[in-house]
Amino acid sequence: MSPIGLEHFLAVSGLLFFTGLLGVIVRRNILIMYMSLELMLNAANLALVAFSRFNNNLNGQVMVFFIITVAAAEVSVGLALIVALHRKRQSAHVEDLATLKL
Amino acid sequence: MNQTFPWLILFLPLIAAVGITLLTQRSKSLSAVLSIGAIAASFLLSLVLFMSLKGNIGLNETLAKSWLSVGNLQVDFGFKLDSLSLLMLLIVTGVGTAIHVYSWGYMHDDPSVSRYFASLSLFTFSMLGIVLSNNLVMMFIFWELVGLSSYLLIGFWYQKNSAADAAKKAFLTNRIGDFGFLMGIILIWALVGTVDFTRLQDAFRANPALLGTSATAAGLLIFCGAMGKSAQFPLHVWLPDAMEGPTPVSALIHAATMVAAGVYMLCRVFFLFSPTALEVIAWIGGLTSLMAALIAVQQQDIKRILAYSTLSQLGYMVMAVGLQGPAASMYHLTTHAFFKALLFLGAGSVIHAMHHEQNIWQMGNLKKKMPATYWTFLIGTLALCGVPPFSGFFSKDAILAVAWEHNSWLFCIALFVAFLTTFYMFRLFFVAFHGVGKSKSVDHAHESPSIMTTPLWLLAIPSVISGWLGVEHFVGKNFGMTGDHHLNFIEEIFYPFSHAPFAAMTGIMATIVGFSLAYALYSKAVVDPLPEKLHGLSRAMRNRFYWDEIFNGLIRITHEAAATLANGIDRWIIGGFFVKGLHGTTEFAGRALRLVQTGNIQTYALLLVAGLAVVLFLILH
Numbered sequence: 001m002s003p004i005g006l007e008h009f010l011a012v013s014g015l016l017f018f019t020g021l022l023g024v025i026v027r028r029n030i031l032i033m034y035m036s037l038e039l040m041l042n043a044a045n046l047a048l049v050a051f052s053r054f055n056n057n058l059n060g061q062v063m064v065f066f067i068i069t070v071a072a073a074e075v076s077v078g079l080a081l082i083v084a085l086h087r088k089r090q091s092a093h094v095e096d097l098a099t100l101k102l
Numbered sequence: 103m104n105q106t107f108p109w110l111i112l113f114l115p116l117i118a119a120v121g122i123t124l125l126t127q128r129s130k131s132l133s134a135v136l137s138i139g140a141i142a143a144s145f146l147l148s149l150v151l152f153m154s155l156k157g158n159i160g161l162n163e164t165l166a167k168s169w170l171s172v173g174n175l176q177v178d179f180g181f182k183l184d185s186l187s188l189l190m191l192l193i194v195t196g197v198g199t200a201i202h203v204y205s206w207g208y209m210h211d212d213p214s215v216s217r218y219f220a221s222l223s224l225f226t227f228s229m230l231g232i233v234l235s236n237n238l239v240m241m242f243i244f245w246e247l248v249g250l251s252s253y254l255l256i257g258f259w260y261q262k263n264s265a266a267d268a269a270k271k272a273f274l275t276n277r278i279g280d281f282g283f284l285m286g287i288i289l290i291w292a293l294v295g296t297v298d299f300t301r302l303q304d305a306f307r308a309n310p311a312l313l314g315t316s317a318t319a320a321g322l323l324i325f326c327g328a329m330g331k332s333a334q335f336p337l338h339v340w341l342p343d344a345m346e347g348p349t350p351v352s353a354l355i356h357a358a359t360m361v362a363a364g365v366y367m368l369c370r371v372f373f374l375f376s377p378t379a380l381e382v383i384a385w386i387g388g389l390t391s392l393m394a395a396l397i398a399v400q401q402q403d404i405k406r407i408l409a410y411s412t413l414s415q416l417g418y419m420v421m422a423v424g425l426q427g428p429a430a431s432m433y434h435l436t437t438h439a440f441f442k443a444l445l446f447l448g449a450g451s452v453i454h455a456m457h458h459e460q461n462i463w464q465m466g467n468l469k470k471k472m473p474a475t476y477w478t479f480l481i482g483t484l485a486l487c488g489v490p491p492f493s494g495f496f497s498k499d500a501i502l503a504v505a506w507e508h509n510s511w512l513f514c515i516a517l518f519v520a521f522l523t524t525f526y527m528f529r530l531f532f533v534a535f536h537g538v539g540k541s542k543s544v545d546h547a548h549e550s551p552s553i554m555t556t557p558l559w560l561l562a563i564p565s566v567i568s569g570w571l572g573v574e575h576f577v578g579k580n581f582g583m584t585g586d587h588h589l590n591f592i593e594e595i596f597y598p599f600s601h602a603p604f605a606a607m608t609g610i611m612a613t614i615v616g617f618s619l620a621y622a623l624y625s626k627a628v629v630d631p632l633p634e635k636l637h638g639l640s641r642a643m644r645n646r647f648y649w650d651e652i653f654n655g656l657i658r659i660t661h662e663a664a665a666t667l668a669n670g671i672d673r674w675i676i677g678g679f680f681v682k683g684l685h686g687t688t689e690f691a692g693r694a695l696r697l698v699q700t701g702n703i704q705t706y707a708l709l710l711v712a713g714l715a716v717v718l719f720l721i722l723h
Contacts, residue, residue, distance in 0.1 A: 025708050032702075094703055101701035 004050055009050035016043035030092045034075075041071050105165060107151045108181040112230050114140040114147075115370045130215040139203045139217035141226050145195035152188050166236060174295060177274035182236035186432065186580045189573065190233040190366055193439045197358045197563075198226055200557040204447050205350040208454060213415055213576060218258060218348070225251035225355060233362050238287045238297040241367065245283070245327065248363060249276045254356050256347040268343035275340040279330015279379025286323030289316060290374065297372060306373045313374070321379030324371060325386075332364025335390040339649055341413055345405040345629065349450030352405060357412045357438040357446050365419040365435050369428040379676035384424025384508075386461055388515045391417025394655065395522035398634065400643035402451045403460045407530050411486065414519060418501055421512060427504030429578040437568050439492055441485035444561040448479035451554055452534065454546040458488070463629070464541040465534040471547040476535050478558040483531050485565045487524040487613050495609070496569030496598060502609050503602035513605075517612050532624040540628060546610055569715035 015043045016039055023036025038049055052060025118140035126132040166180025182186075202222065209215050228251055249272075257269030291297050293313050306312055311319050328334065333341035344356045355361070368375075368383070375383070392616030394413035401407045415438050422431035453460055455472055469476045485492035488499070498520060505513040539545065549555070566676055598606040623631055633640040642648065698709075 021711060025704050025711070087415035097703070101699045 006050055008053045010047060013043045013047040013050065014045065021045075025065070028093050028095060030094055030097070032063075032095075034078060034082065038071065038075070041067060107184065108165060108234055111144045111147045111195070112149070112227065112234055113145050113182075114224040115222065115226035115230065119220045119227060120221040123224065127216045128558075133216035133219045134206045137223045138199070138206065139196060140223055141164050141198050141202050144226070145192075145199045145232070148188075148191045148195045150723060152192055155183060155188060170239075175291065175297075177297060178237055179238045179240060180236040181234040182354045184580055185264050185576050186366070187233050187371060188371060189432065189436060189577055191230065193362075193436055194226070194229050194233060194359050196442045197439050197561070198229075198354060200560045201350050201358075201443060201447065204353075204450070204554050204557040205348070207551050208350050208450055212259075212348075218255075221251055221254040221258065221658065222351070222354070225360070226254065229359050233366065233673065233710070236299055238290065238302075238371075241370075242280075242284060242287055242327075243362070245279065245331070248331075248360055249273060249280065252344070252360055255351040255355060256344045258347055258351065262346065263348040264343075268340075268346040270542075272340040272344050275337050276330040279326050279328070279337050282323045282326020282329070284327075285316070286320055289320045289323060293320070293546070296357055302371070303373050308707065312375075317374070318374040318378045321375040322382060324374070325368065325379065326529075328364030328368050328420065329386070330364070332361050332365075332420060333413055334386050334417065334420055335393060336649070338390060338394065338413055339653060342406050342409040342646070345403075349405065351455060352409070353443045353446030353450065354410065358443040361412065361416055362419070362424075362435045362439060364425065365416065365431055368420065368423045369432050369577075372423065380424045380426060382424070384421050384512055387417045387420030387422070387424055387510045389417070391415070391421060391519045392515050392522075393417075395519045395526065397643050398648050399522060399527040400640050401526075402463055402630075402644075403528065404452060404462050404534060405446070405460055407462070407526060408442070408449055409444055411445075411527065414523065415442065415486075418498070418516065418519065421516065422504055425501075425504045425508045427508075428503065428581050429502045429574050430497070430500035432577040433500050433574040434545050436573050437485065437497040437565070438495035440561055441482045441492075442566040444478060444558060444565050445482040445486065446555070447558055447561065448475050448482060451550040451558065452479075452547075453474040454550055454554070457542045457546070459541070461478075462534045464531055465545065466537045466540040466544060468535045468544065468547060471544070472549045473551055474555040474558060478555075478562045479531070479535065479550065481562045481565055483527045487527055487616070488520060488609055489613055490598075491569065492566055493564070493569035497574075498600075499598040499602070499606050499609055500574055500604035503598070505601060505606045512520075517608055521610055521612040521616040525620045526611045528617055528620035529624045532620060533627065537624075537626055538628065577653055650705040676720040 012060055019083040020038075020043060021037045021041065021094065022039030025031050027033050045067055048064050048067075052058060052064075082092070086098065091097070107148065111367070115137075118136045120134055122133045128138060144448060155256070162251060165183075166178035168176070169179040170177040187273060202219075209218055211296050212218065216497060225248065228244045232241055232248060235241040235244060237307060252271050254274040256272050257266050260269075260465035273573040287297065290302070290313075292299070293316060296305070311317075320548075332336045341356060341361065346355070391414045394410045398407050398410035398414060417432050419431045419438070422428070422434065423698045451472065452465065452475060455468070455475075456465060481492070488495040502513065502516055502520070507514045633644075638642075645651075
């Protein structure tokens with residue numbers, strides 16, 4: 001068996017990313033969609049860390065820290081929005097939240 | 103003296119016109135005096151100018167002030183004084199003075215006499231401008247001014263629909279001709295580089311083929327202007343309708359002076375016509391004169407008969423120009439101005455006496471009632487018919503001689519027209535003045551006041567004698583005619599017989615035949631015997647050969663076609679394609695795109711990913 005290389009990391013990252021994307025596109029519950037979004041972010045993080053590790057360059061890891069920070073902030077805002085929406089509509093399903101159109 | 107006189111002659115009538123309009127609108131008599139005084143002064147000054155310049159050999163004085171200078175276009179405001187313009191000056195101011203005086207009697211009861219005299223003075227100013235101008239552009243400006251004043255005077259009684267329509271018709275018809283004239287001026291300026299008559303003539307003398315292949319086009323375009331103003335076929339339709347104006351106006355503008363402006367202009371620029379252009383001009387003149395004479399035979403309105411007679415005589419003059427006889431043409435213009443003005447004023451006197459009855463079949467036996475009008479009208483008629491020794495005989499003979507020399511077909515036409523002229527004039531004469539009174543108005547008819555009969559006598563004198571004065575030779579100097587120009591009085595009278603005896607004799611024959619026929623048919627007629635004899639032809643003549651109807655039809659058809667086309671373009675292309683098309687596509691695109699906006703965030707996400715995939719595919723591939 002060959003040693004674990006960059007491709008493996010990237011493959012896992014890609015798989016995670018597409019799992020997340022699929023979740024965003026097909027799941028109806030807005031909370032689940034939110035979790036899937038986090039999954040996509042983390043897939044990106046994984047890829048960045050892998051690049052950083054294999055290129056002997058810390059820039060990628062620095063980037064990941066930023067992403068984690070921004071994601072944390074984003075989660076708090078997003079969850080607050082979801083809670084507010086739920087209070088207003090009594091629902092967490094995206095089909096019920098499709099009024100923003102002509 | 104020669105420096106200031108032309109300015110005075112030209113501007114006195116303008117001053118009168120402006121003065122009347124601004125100051126003396128209220129006072130009829132003051133307006134009349136101002137207007138008559140201005141033209142009489144112009145006449146006297148012209149006479150003095152004529153006397154002082156007549157002796158000059160060259161007789162070719164121009165005074166010019168630079169007026170407009172754009173690039174290499176130089177336009178002066180200047181005067182060309184030669185035998186042509188001096189002669190015309192005398193005619194315009196002389197005949198004009200008589201008619202101004204007559205107007206004062208004729209228009210006495212009209213409420214807007216001041217406006218009448220202001221327009222008349224404006225007309226005199228513009229006409230003198232045409233006569234004196236030394237370049238084409240200045241001439242064109244005055245040409246248009248003449249058109250304007252003619253419009254104002256034809257439509258003087260604007261309350262009458264027919265007068266207003268006639269004014270519009272005259273103006274629009276002239277506009278067509280003037281457009282050609284303007285094109286001609288531009289063409290000549292483009293090719294020669296100057297619009298000054300003297301310089302143009304010098305240029306042509308130096309190089310006769312100056313215009314090259316455009317010579318005929320330029321000549322015919324210039325002729326278009328004369329066609330409009332001198333009412334030549336096919337732009338003749340406005341002149342008979344112009345008789346809706348007051349009769350003195352018909353006499354001054356639409357018989358003696360303005361309509362002669364076209365002929366004058368042709369003589370002025372005679373040097374630039376190519377042989378082909380002259381041929382066309384001659385034929386158009388000949389045909390106009392024939393057609394108009396035929397129409398005149400069956401008209402009933404005294405002024406219309408004279409109007410068609412004017413058309414016919416104008417055709418004569420134009421034909422003479424075309425036959426390379428500008429001197430003969432100017433000669434006929436001179437004599438015609440006198441006797442036709444006389445005839446119109448006589449007709450005006452009759453109309454005045456008959457309380458605005460113009461149908462000759464309602465008149466009759468006016469000889470007893472109006473002796474002064476009768477005798478002067480007879481003099482005018484004899485002059486127009488070309489009875490020696492009246493002036494018309496000499497000028498008509500000059501034209502016949504020119505025609506005999508150059509084109510025998512046109513000679514035949516001219517001869518036939520001479521016959522017709524005598525016929526319809528004596529028809530008018532016998533029916534209106536002889537025979538029995540054909541309506542009640544005749545019983546109430548009375549001679550006109552002396553302010554109207556005096557101008558008649560004043561015009562009768564030159565109508566008789568203007569043939570004895572050697573006008574042709576005087577003008578001929580302008581066209582390089584040489585030869586026997588020192589004839590004395592008696593030789594002048596017998597000149598036609600010695601110069602071209604055949605033309606003179608046949609001309610007299612035509613007159614005699616015309617007179618006999620008119621005498622046989624009309625001396626005792628109560629109704630017109632001709633319609634029974636000529637049937638359809640007579641109807642066509644009476645209806646002016648249907649030219650008005652043809653033009654109306656043509657205009658209606660073209661107008662409708664243009665309107666339909668414009669409507670189609672507006673409705674289908676501008677409204678349909680551009681406006682509705684633009685708004686339709688936008689709206690359709692909007693409607694289609696709106697379907698995409700579902701509000702479902704997951705659809706957006708899917709589309710976003712799909713788009714991203716496409717972009718990635720394109721970049722990476």
